[in-house]
Amino acid sequence: MGEILSKKTLIIIPAYNEEGSVARVIENIRRYVPEADILVVNDGSRDRTAREARESGAMVMTLPYNMGIGSAVQSGFLFAKEKGYHFAVQVDGDGQHPPSEITKLLSALDNGVDLAIGSRFVQQTEYRPTLTRSLGIKIFSFLVSLIVGKKIYDTTSGFRAASRKAVLLLTETYPHDYPEV
Amino acid sequence: MEIAIHLRVLIGVLCFALVGIIIELIRQNRLKEHYAIIWLCTALSIFIFGIWPDSLNLISRIVQLHHLTTLFLVSFIFLLAIVLHFTLVISQLFDRNRRLTQEVAWLRFEMEQLRQPDND
Structure with missing residues (x-):
């Protein structure tokens, strides 16, 4: 019944000095999920990020200084909470996340999941992390899987979708320093 | 002593x-x-x-250390407690500062929207 369409979705793009790529990211997202609102959280950028984002038609919320990715994303969640969005999707401003996959995350939320993470490892991709990074990803994946009692493949991915319930929780408590764990 | x-x-x-x-x-x-x-x-x-000073001797006897060592131990624990306390205070300040900054950003966004209602 077009459930996804009837629900309000906010795409949150945390961006710090992403001029030259943020506009392309916005365009791509609009192509794949035209019904979603796009919010660029300008994390104290000193370049033309905010301007380019605004010219691309996205809403821009500017933080007065560079607060870090964690606080920037949380600001987006705060926005989603205040404006009554049902779903919030986090997409990085540098274009590393394929917008074509957003609908997959959203349909997971539509099936009653509260947090859907776009993993780099469930399917074969070209992504090859460095050895130390790979080790870190495995450790956190193992720990988080152990704690929640469910296999989480990629806990450190910054490509994720949250239901309203998750958004409300994340506006209350969200790590500042290592938000991707 | x-x-x-x-x-x-x-x-x-x-x-x-x-x-x-x-x-x-x-x-x-x-x-x-x-x-x-x-x-x-x-x-x-x-x-x-x-x-x-005998209070120090009393503690020394309880922990069975030389009174000078006890003095250092007591001061060290005291300083550790103070540093921990300060770290807690800083963390709390940090959280509040973050929330304030986010609220300011949100308010500024709303204000800009109100100022230009035709600007989607």
Whole structure:
């Protein structure tokens, strides 16, 4: 019944000095999920990020200084909470996340999941992390899987979708320093 | 344990100086009363050790250490507690600062929207 369409979705793009790529990211997202609102959280950028984002038609919320990715994303969640969005999707401003996959995350939320993470490892991709990074990803994946009692493949991915319930929780408590764990 | 009389006088003077500085800082509105309590307690404990050094001996006997080592141990634990306390305070300040900044960003966004209603 077009459930996804009837629900309000906010795409949150945390961006710090992403001029030259943020506009392309916005365009791509609009192509794949035209019904979603796009919010660029300008994390104290000193370049033309905010301007380019605004010219691309996205809403821009500017933080007065560079607060870090964690606080920037949380600001987006705060926005989603205040404006009554049902779903919030986090997409990085540098274009590393394929917008074509957003609908997959959203349909997971539509099936009653509260947090859907776009993993780099469930399917074969070209992504090859460095050895130390790979080790870190495995450790956190193992720990988080152990704690929640469910296999989480990629806990450190910054490509994720949250239901309203998750958004409300994340506006209350969200790590500042290592938000991707 | 014997402490020379001039050392005791020195400790006493130090304590009173510390209390004086704290009161003056509060008076000038540079120190919150909340933290003044810590420092007044510090002055008080130094004062107690000064006029009643046997309290230190008592602790030394309980932990079975030389009284000088005990003194270091007590000071070290005390400093650790203070540092921990400060870290807690800083963390809380950080959280509040973050929330404030986010609220400001949100308010500014809303304000811009109100100013240009035709701007989607």
